[in-house]
Amino acid sequence: MAKAECTPKWNTLALRNRKTCPTPEKSFQTTFTPVSKDKNSQTAGHLAGGDTQSSNGPSGQFLARESIESPSKVLLMLVAGLSFSTRLYMITEPPHVCWDETHFGKMGSYYINRTFFFDVHPPLGKMLIGLAGYMSGYDGTFPFIKPGDKYENQNYWGMRGFCATLGSFLPIFAYLIVLELSNSCTAAIIAATLLIFDTGCITISQYILLDPILMFFIMAAVLSMVKFNQQRYRSFSASWWLWLVLTGINLAGALGVKFVGLFVIILVGLNTIWDLWRLLGDMSLSLVDIAKHFLARAFALILLPVILYVTIFAVHFVVLNKSGPGDGFFSSAFQSRLIGNNLHNASMPEYLAFGSTVTIKNLRIAGGYLHSHWHLYPEGVGARQQQVTAYLHKDYNNLWVVHRQQDNNSQSGNPDLVRHGDIVRLEHKETTRNLHSHLHEAPLTKKHFQVTGYGINGTGDANDLWQVEVCGGRKGDPVKVLRSKVRFLHRATGCVLYSSGKTLPKWGWEQIEVTCSPYLKETPSSQWNIEDHINPKLPNISLSVLKPNFLEILLESHIVMFRGNSGLKPKDNEMNSKPWHWPINYQGLRFSGVNATEYRVYLLGNPVVWWINLASLGLYLTMVAVASIATQRGFSLGQQRIGGGLLMLGWLLHYAPFFTMGRILYFHHYFPAMLFSSMLTGLTLDILFRSADLLLHPPYSYWFQRAGQLLLLFSILYSFYLFHPLSYGMTGPLAHEPGSAMADLKWMDSWEF
């Protein structure tokens, strides 16, 4: 029961620190208030246009900074301490694979073993995980087969600890960002508290996942951007450059972990455009100055991240030089780079011959191998014959035998070569069906014809005949293995064998559709190459395949990733999380354990924190609406402007795009948006408490403010105390069963702990 011992300790720790806290805060308040008022009057003119970032005059800011300095240091230490202790507590529990650790842990191992794999995310996150594992003595041997597998003696703590460490920086960054934006310690501490005591943030930071790494880079980018904004009156100074370059580096990091990093790039981009627009309107700057500003940003925010991003991929390709499970997704040329792949220093008959067993790969990127299997097209989808698909993995069912039009018997002596213009019959090795096409609509691409497997043991009909055509070749040219681009023209209908790239539904095992296209334009989709070639009667010749250059590899791997991403469609029966579920904390994710006897971890936000966030969003919008209408009607507001616009924009950018996404979505996709939302809450509630002086007189308004802050703090701490088993694990009966410790906490029926 380490848990029971430790929790009260924290609470006392928190309380003790809280007790000491108000004193410096009070002094800060008293000293700060006149300064901030002074600043208001000074900056009122600047801000009339509804600017969302606080643009402080240099002197005012400097003064404010001086006075903030001492309490904020103490608070920062406190935030850091609490943050690290909540994240690192019970880091090794549960000692088995949880949820997506099965993917990312495995990929970390691949880096250690240097085997090539394919994933829909860019490589930085997994490389860092692999690195952390390597540094902490993990040897990459654990297979990470499925969630629930025991780690036994493996050194998995290093990878988890690394993620948790990065996750611990989030509240610290939030604290600093809000402090920069609002110049208010209270706002900053509220934001940090929300994040420190959010069970969701804790849970998602504690495991081997990409999310803590991604969020680390996102927050770091935002922090550097905000810091950079504050440097605007010291253009081209060292710290100006420092924060600018740091922003660029963090952007590259964010994008290098997941494509979600694109949203923070847009945020920074919009902020930069806004900044440049402001500079453009500043008539004291000459056009040359503006060009300098522009170029500096273009270098640090575009060029630098691109270089870093490309470097990440370069490292990725250099490290992973052994054949592995991801080979089939890539072109033959790409595979020849990988040690252990059958195309690496390949040795096979050079020219295609009759009687050879081959695999045929589509030239479209991520096009797959021509494939067939013992399943028929379902009723109502063309003719009810055997399916022919394109499949991305290497498989026995990808093998085809090249036959002449008539005979099926193997000849004696040297087999004849297949030449441009020859008529062939392709027989599927496993099922002995012929590749066949006819005038039926293809299952998905209705403009094309269906391709099936037909006949058995070589008997078929005239629709089984295909004419081989080497692209750019003349009649009589032999077909070179790997190097020739081949098209297969259907004799009877004149169409060309084509891979449409569309994923078949469940009946087609979600493989890729193969059709026969009546449009004869030469596209990679209709071109194929012979990859494996087995013919014992021909001499094997060592082939040095043209190795692709780095840019080709980069482009190819990106296209494969995007295809993979858009291919992650929700299955029919799978429970799909909807974006509107997320802000209301509608449903969590099971990280580990289902039954009463298991050790369960459930990713769910602290409901109090999340609902406060939700309410604050509404409150913020109302406040902005009221304030702007009032300004528009000509009332002057004595209130200080808040830098919430940037955070609101960040929240929107990290949330709204999910509504348009067709791919499968999970609850954890909301966490970056949740960070922005929490920071916004800090700002909003701070302003709300301070607005008390509009209604109440000084001593009362001050008490009101304090009472509000204390109430907020208490409710967050208490709810954390209630819900902490979600993160640190719970056993015993499920919440809806009698006798469960969590029974009273099942506030929503949709929670499944």
Add this chain to the structure above:
Amino acid sequence: MLEMLQLPLVVTAQVDLLLVLVSLLAFWTRLSHLNYPNAVVFDEVYYGQFVSLYMKRVFFIDDSGPPLGHMILASGAYLGGFDGNFVWNRIGAEYPSTVNVWSLRLLPALCGALCVPLVYLLTLELKFSHLSALGAAVLLLLENSLIVQSRFMLLESVLIFFVLLAFFSYLRFHNSTPHRTLQGTCWLILSGVSCGAAVGVKYMGLFSYLLLLVVASLHTWKLIGDKTISHVISCHLYVHRVLCLVVVPVLLYVFWFYVHLSFLNRSGPHDQLMSSAFQASLQGGLSRITRGQPLEVAYGSQVTLRSSVSQPIPCWLHSHKVNYPIRYDNGRGSSHQQQVTCYPFKDVNNWWIIKDPGRQQLVVDTPPRPVRHGDVIQLVHGMTSRFLNSHDVAAPMSPHTQEVSGYIDFNVSMPAQNLWRVDISNREAESEVWKTILSEVRLIHVNTSAVLKLSGVSLPDWGFRQLEVVADKLFKAHSSSLEWTVEEHRYGTSQEQKEREAELHSPTHIDVDRKISFWAKFVELQWKMLTVKQEESEHKYSSSPLEWITMETNIAYWLHSSTNAQIHLIGNPVSWGVANLSLLAYQLLAVVYLLRRRRGLKDVPDGVWDQFVCLGCVCVGGWLVNFVPFLLMDKTLFLYHYLPALCYLYLLSPALLEHAHTHLLRYAHQPLRALCVGALAVLLSIFLTYRTFCPLTYGSPELSAHQLQGLKWRDTWDILYRRR
């Protein structure tokens, strides 16, 4: 007042002859030979079936759009005396002489024709000259794709008409000073009405409506900032606009549904998608079967239980005399008891009898003892007399849930667990009686507190591909797969199994009318329309949005049954190019202007700048909102979806030209003359292209294969040749 009646009475009429001229031409191009071809053309085959259903007042669901569009088409049919007796089964089928083709196509064609004068007026309201207005009208007039789309029983022309009308009347209102005259209010209300109509015709109208709201709120925002008017008046202005532009369209939208639902009161092909209560409100169909059923379910009632999930198909709780296989294909074992499934067809095996666990009898007492929320019951399968049972055995397809079976005692220490608690989820009182059709019920297994659930997976061959029914412990709050309704119901009277079987085979009867409110029906229908999933399949002529800009694809609408005469949706390539060019030019110009203004260089005076911005908001904005959303859509899309966006560009082109003419090239005489000559040349070539493509637009005269080949300006166009 009296002064106004002074004599002599003088009528001064101002007639804009240009306007009259373009209108006449528009009517001529859109309405001439409207009944040719006398055959079903393209999507007429789709809309036609709904028109027929309207004529027969049969209920249907069409997820492609709200009902106003269909109603407009149907009213045209009604005027022509169409009786709905025509089978719309294939494109190209000849209309019989009883069908008045002209009247079927009249209303869309009229709307299409009226778009031309509307564009003219709209350009004037954007404060451009009559010459620009004429240019815009001519562009629209000579656009082959718009002509094709308006000459048939299709809805795009109606949509475009209402959208243009909404913008025109709003700008009329905005330009009328002062705002608060009666006339101004009328224009504003007209604008709101057209918005409601546009959204009512097709959901696509929503994009333009939202744009109009944005433009209106920008204008209102300026008004709020006007400090010369008092707070009260400012507030009043605001409320006025909200009423006309938000409340009126919303009410209208609901009104279309009201008309739709009150008009279509007979049961039809789409009944099964709707809830039992909805179906019961339609004449015929379910209401015929269920009329007069006893309302309250009692012990001894014979019932069919319909799952509330109607996706992919509705189904009823079912059992039959076949057991679960002892071992499944993957090696797992089963209880080998009788299968319980969900069956999508009416069948005598769908009947269950509600039994009081404490008593043996299966007939209803007199008076009947109703079942209430919270009561524990047993369910007996009518034909096999097996009890509905569940136990801790993994279900066949969803192993994380419990198997549900008809209990057979194999003497293998697997006791019967056949008690179910009735949980009425839409109850109003705690001891509510279980009602036929109205109550949504969960059946909670007493021993394991699992809930009877339709898993949605179909069983393999041993289960005859019927749907799997399970009992699930982890119940989510609101999942319709857990809810069941009693659909057919009667009080059982026969004690003996033989008699009971005979009774179950006999049809139900009896008589009461059940009503659900309009709002409940509206909400249900709207929800169904938005959630009914179309099968995602590619059409031969479907295209992707990016292909529209360059008109990569065409759509073959009709081909004569024996000759080469054919109709295609092909735009006027020259106008298309002009539109794209002006879009680019505007954006370029706007960026240059903005940057220079930011540096304090005002190229054009503020008034002109406002006009320029307004033009961009309406035209470029209109293009954006009608184009960009399609990029994100996962639907089968066609070239005609681009037409509304295109109309905005046609508004933009002449206005932009005028802007360039009066402001950019003010002092440069040489380029000015070149500009005028160029514009004339472009107009001429637009006219010539229009003439060239006329045979494909009107379907006559017939062209030879060689001539058709000549019209194939792009390789990707699909023009049909008949082999002779």
